[in-house]
Amino acid sequence: MIWLPILGLLIGAAVGLVSNWTIPVEYSSYLSIAILAALDTVFGGIRANLEKTFDDVVFLTGFFTNIFVAALLAFIGVQLGVDLYLAAVVAFGVRLFQNIAVIRRLVVTQIRAKRRRRFNTTS
């Protein structure tokens, strides 16, 4: 069922293109940070799925909370005149790479395990 999320991604992208909806330049940084937070949650979800610990509620609440908190942090940073969004960028960036690394290892381990099983059954 991997095609369904991909289809969802394509539909979302198509809606974004067709609606011709743009956000003002001053809010662009908030959306960027929100997207980074969303990507972090998505990769966290993929990792949890591979580790068989995926929970819908945790995933959804994490997705929306991360987006909201990241945008809020960027907003507070602008109000205070401090680049607080950098904190979110670093935190989410590090987590993103960690998640990708774990996903890579899990996928490699799963592929190796499959090959080993196939080799054992044939020999």
Added chain:
Amino acid sequence: MKISTMTWTSTGVAALLGFALTVQITSNLSGSSKSSSNNYVSVQTQLTEQAQEHRILEEEISKEAAQIAEYRAAEGSKQEMKAALAADAHTLAEEAGTAPFSGPGITITIENDPNLPFDPQFAGDFYKESDQWIQLIVNYLFSNGASAISINGQRLVTTSSIRLVIGLDGLGGLQINTHPVAMPYVITAIGNVDDMKATLSVYNLQAYMEAMGEAFIVKAYTGKNALTVPAYTGPLPGTWAKEVTGS
């Protein structure tokens, strides 16, 4: 085929992510293409440059056309040629400032207005910077359609001076061509009325003046000879020069 909650959740989240990504990318693309036009200063400069270039070209074309017409009309007649050259000399004298100049134009009156709201940050600044402000206005006008300008009856020529002369006691005032002038300052500019009014609007001079507590009243006169600026009567370069005789 039963689709799990996890798949539906992932699909929804993926759709949201796709939408947000697309909106962000399209916003950035449209934002970057509009960045130059969003830059107010850039637009202001471009507008002024274009208006200036347009005006200079128009003036050149009309001058050349008039000269051709004059020479064609005077063809074959010495008397008429002489009259045409005299007319040219008069035009040059008008533009150089040594003859009075009439035409459509604007007047700008700058005077203290106690009824304007008091702005502690800028109030009273005009008295300390009046020469700079008047120079600024005159330069904007000359570069945007003005052919002749006078300030309180003092004609501006290439060697004119606009000075704020203040003694150690803090008393003094503005001098145009070394002549003291007092408020209200009346700048009379003859030339393209629309261009001159546009440049005053573009540079938002009225707002600056009002912040300093000065009224900035612009009046337009569109009649053929509605305004006249007097001739420059001061010394010109070379006035005091003497021919060296002997040795």
